[in-house]
Amino acid sequence: MRIFDGFGHRISLAMAGKKSPWGGGSGDDGDSDGGKPTGSEGGDKPKGPRNPWLPPGSGGGSGDGRRGPNIEDIFKSRGPEGPRRRGGGGGGPGGPNMRFPQRPGGKSWFPIAVIAIIGIGVLATSVHLVGPQQQAVVKTLGNYTRAMQPGLNFSAPFPIETVEVEDVEGVRSVRIPGNDNQAKLILTGDQNLVDLSYIVRWNIKDLSDFKFRVVDPVDTVNEAAEAAMRAAVAETELDETFSGQGxxxxxxxxxxxxxxxxxxxxxxxxxxxxxIEKADPPAQVVDAFRDVQVAEQNADAARNQARGYAQQVLAQAQGEAEAFDKVYQQYRLAPQVTRQRLYYETMERVLSQTDKTIVETGNVTPYLPLPEIRRRAQQSSPATVVTAPEGQ
Structure with a gap:
């Protein structure tokens, strides 16, 4: 590598202790200090850029340590799951050896493990314990074939045969309407509306029909209950829906x-x-309906009171008639004595209600107001209080 200063002198940049990535040693720049060119003299390898795709120390096909990058060599030791592990021991250059445990004879445990898993699956899907309140239906390749009764039962393994177990004796209930705040208005026989809520209790009678005859048996029960309730209430008057007997x-x-x-x-x-849980009038007319109910209750109370009084008077009249009949029978036997007895009884009944006392003495009949005298005597004589003398 040559670097020139501002006067045209060459400056040599030494790379002490470092290897040139272009194949030269420390300070090699392609031309020696003596002006010798860098080449393949004395058996030296030609200098040039090193192939980054080759492992350190590997040689190329031409023996010069360089070769063109090949995509097949890059992925040669790789697979879909990542780099392939090679070698034996865990610490070797090939990485750890992931091998399945072997049997004492040197064979692998893998086939036995697969067979055991398949056997457990076959046993779990072939043996069925049906409870005392349950029944089961068996489907062979998706088609219903038979039913299973309570007890221990067997079937072909899945997916050849599938078994569905249901509780057939348990009581199931449905509330209509499902929401307590929702109104269910039904028309009665006298053209009135009533808000009804009721509960239907049912169980399974035939499991095969329950499973395969209708699409949704629970919805079918709900719809049948609502239709039956509307038909029954349509034949009943409003007052009967509120009474217990109705x-x-x-x-x-x-x-x-x-x-x-x-x-x-x-x-x-x-x-x-x-x-039936609730039978009320619609919410819009509930106040007026309550007023009508109160008026009807008052009318019923007045009618009951009148009936009671009539029964009392009638019973009294019947008693007096029976007494008169008995007196008449005695009168027919002794008319004079019966007539005098009736007179005395009548006068006793009349005079017992007056404050007058009549005393007969000879030819004079004086009048003595004895009750009045007795009353005045009681008023004029105050209560006497006895006090002890002082000093005693």
């Missing part, structure tokens, strides 16, 4: 309608019961 009749009617519909679909569902 609700019981509606619940029974809805259950029977649902069961007939689901049996017609062959849905494999058994309807256990229907329970």
């Amino acid at each position: 609700r019981a009749a509606i619940e029974l009617d809805v259950r029977e309608r649902m069961q007939r519909t689901l049996d017609g679909y062959r849905a494999g569902v058994n309807v256990l019961g229907v329970e």
Whole structure:
């Protein structure tokens, strides 16, 4: 490398202790101090740039240590997973040796491990334990073939046969409507609207029909319940939907309608019961409806009170008539005595309510106001208080 100063003198830049990347030693610049050209004299290798793609100390095909870069040589020791490992030991130039453990005979454990995994998979997909409240359906290559009853059952391994287990005796319930704040208005038989919410309880009757006859059996149950409820309420008046007896009749009617519909679909569902949770008027008219209910309750109370009074008067009249009949029978036996007895009883009943006392003495009948005298005597005589003398 030549560097000239401002006067045209050459300045030599020495690279002490460093090797030139162009093949020369320290201070080689292609021409010696004596003016000797750098070349291949004395068996020396020609100077020039070193191939960066060759490992240190490797020679080229021509023996000069240089060759053109070849893309095949670059990826010769590489594969899709990265650089290939070569060599034996863990610390060699080829990197660690990743080999599968071997059996004592020198053979690999890999085939045995594969066979064991396959055997476990076959055993896990071929043996099935069905619970006492469960049933299972078996599909062979996607088609239904048979059903499994509770107990230990066997099948072909997956994917030849697949098994689906379901709880058939557990009670499932659905609330309609699903949201408590949502209104479900249904038209009654007397052209009124009622807000109903109810619960339907059901279980699985036939698992094969439940799985393969309808697309979505749960939605089918919900739709059948809603249709049956609307049909039953449409035949009932509004007042009956609020009474306990009317609700019981509606619940029974809805259950029977649902069961007939689901049996017609062959849905494999058994309807256990229907329970009406709420039966209220629409929210827009709830205040007016409550006023009507209060008026009806007051009217019922007045009617009940009138019926009670009528029954009381009637019972009293019937008692008096029976007593008169008994007196008449005695009168027919002894008319004079019965007539005098009636007179005495009547006068006793009348005079017992007055404050007058009549005393008969000979031909004079004086009037003595005894009750009035007794009352005045009580008012004129105040209560006497007895006090002890002082000093005693």
